[in-house]
Amino acid sequence: MAYVHRLGAERFHFADLRSLLAKASPRRSGDELAGVAAADARERVAAQLALADLPLKAFLNEAVVPYESDEVTRLIIDSHDAAAFAPIAHLTVGGLRDALLAEALDTAAIAPGLTPEMVAALSKLCRAQDLLLIAQRCEVVSRFRSTLGLRGRLATRLQPNHPTDDEAGIAASLLDGLLMGAGDAVIGINPATDNLPQVMRLLLMLDAVISRHQIPTQSCVLTHVTTTLEAIDRGAPVDLVFQSIAGTEGANRGFGITLELLAEAQAAALALQRGGRQVMYFETGQGSALSSGTHAGCDQQTLECRAYAVARRFEPLLVNSVVGFIGPEYLFDGKQILRAGLEDHCCGKLLGLPMGVDVCFTNHAEADVDDVDALLTMLCAAGCNYIMGVPGSDDIMLGYQSTSFHDALAMRRLLGLRPAPEFEAWLQRMGVFEPGGAPRLAEALPAGFAALLERA
Known part of the structure; x- marks a missing residue:
């Protein structure tokens, strides 16, 4: 599905979830080489704002790589843990970031309920400090x-x-x-x-x-x-x-x-x-x-x-x-x-x-x-x-x-x-x-x- 976000008088259109995620990424040469990066900082910010308001449930309904032709996508969808997702199912991507920074979630408990695309989206909204604080809470032995x-x-x-x-x-x-x-x-x-x-x-x-x-x-x-x-x-x-x-x-x-x-x-x-x-x-x-x-x-x-x-x-x-x-x-x-x-x-x-x-x-x-x-x-x-x-x-x-x-x-x-x-x-x-x-x-x-x- 398409996504639209208004930034001032400007309207930004993102063709699908794959495009929204790509345009929201901080600048890097690989994305520019691939032709998927935001055209400028304004488009990047617009994509990040649109992504922040996106419900986490949306990631369960739209694949960035087709399910029918990609076994990694099938692995992600077929192995998703609905019970682990339930405590965060009501959140948006921005809401997930806020909850993690507020230390309001058990990171180990929700991990099986998170898809890679949800986590990638979250990271695109984080400054370096946020990434450090969230990672520091995750103990994986x-x-x-x-x-x-x-x-x-x-x-x-x-x-x-x-x-x-x-x-x-x-x-x-x-x-x-x-x-x-x-x-x-x-x-x-x-x-x-x-x-x-x-x-x-x-x-x-x-x-x-x-x-x-x-x-x-x-x-x-x-x-x-x-x-x-x-x-x-x-x-x-x-x-x-x-x-x-x-x-x-x-x-x-x-x-x-x-x-x-x-x-x-x-x-x-x-x-x-x-x-x-x-x-x-x-x-x-x-x-x-x-x-x-x-x-x-x-x-x-x-x-x-x-x-x-x-x-x-x-x-x-x-x-x-x-x-x-x-x-x-x-x-x-x-x-x-x-x-x-x-x-x-x-x-x-x-x-x-x-x-x-x-x-x-x-x-x-x-x-x-x-x-x-x-x-x-x-x-x-x-x-x-x-x-x-x-x-x-x-x-x-x-x-x-x-x-x-x-x-x-x-x-x-x-x-x-x-x-x-x-x-x-x-x-x-x-x-x-x-x-x-x-x-x-x-x-x-x-x-x-x-x-x-x-x-x-």
Whole structure:
């Protein structure tokens, strides 16, 4: 249906819900590239005002991507929890924002009743401060060998990538990270080559390190889900199944996946019984559907939220937005990256997901380390479950800038945050952190850590 809003003497027409959501989005290069952005600030404000008055019930009657041709839409509609929606069914989008900021709603209770489009609409009405306040109220806890997402905790993914997958280089980065308290979310390697023998070798190496040192964490080699399934078939020690996901069926097919394939992978990982029941690790990022030409005329932030519906279906241990990774064509500069990162974290948490954020940018984006520091500090203040830990913040294999082990230490010290409880206890037993109070690095290298430099 069409939507109309008057702003002064001017009348603004929006053809449908998809257009209204797109025009209400804060400015970003990807939406302009797609031709769906507001023409100017006046049209954007008019769309936001119209969106604020829209009843939440309207989202249950109008799909932004057709139900008949998109399995993500069918997942969203068919799995909607009417009972969880009932307490907020009378609200408009603006009313939902007001109620959340007034702390009048149980965010965990309403999460199953929220659709991605409702949450995307809400975020478009929020300033940065609002996104922080709403996200901070959402505690989403997940568990495997470590417990993630508890209040007052900040976990990290230890990312020891190497441009040739050299075991000595990976081991050196791994030791560096563990000595600075990184790795409680996951030790995750992006393999330089996505072939089965290499993936098997890396999985065995990580499993040997974790087992030998009894580290309360989990490992993941971030290969395609089909490669992970082959590795499981061959007896590999797979803790978590990784996959990049998106918000339309077409974009997911571009990644080489379907919901059925993800369900098969989840079942295979659960059958291994290596830890908890949350065995999936998903990465998302605004612009992925546009980059494959499968955005269906939607804005990239709405589609990002739809990707969270896919993630929610599989009860993941970890979800993270690689917010600046795709490039300036989609998020042009530090300001756009900051806004998108706050949106992604808040929206994911509202939908009940254990959200982390890869606070990052590509080397050709208009961004720098000050932009990273600003977004990182805001996210950690808002209760982000985990961040990345990359040696020196420069991923020499993927070729982008992220957050370092030192950054995690700085955030823990600045905001009084601590590692996951099981991992914190292990760090203290190993002599890496001193017991009690805020974590402090031990002065000397613990003797037992020399063994980590041995090849698994």
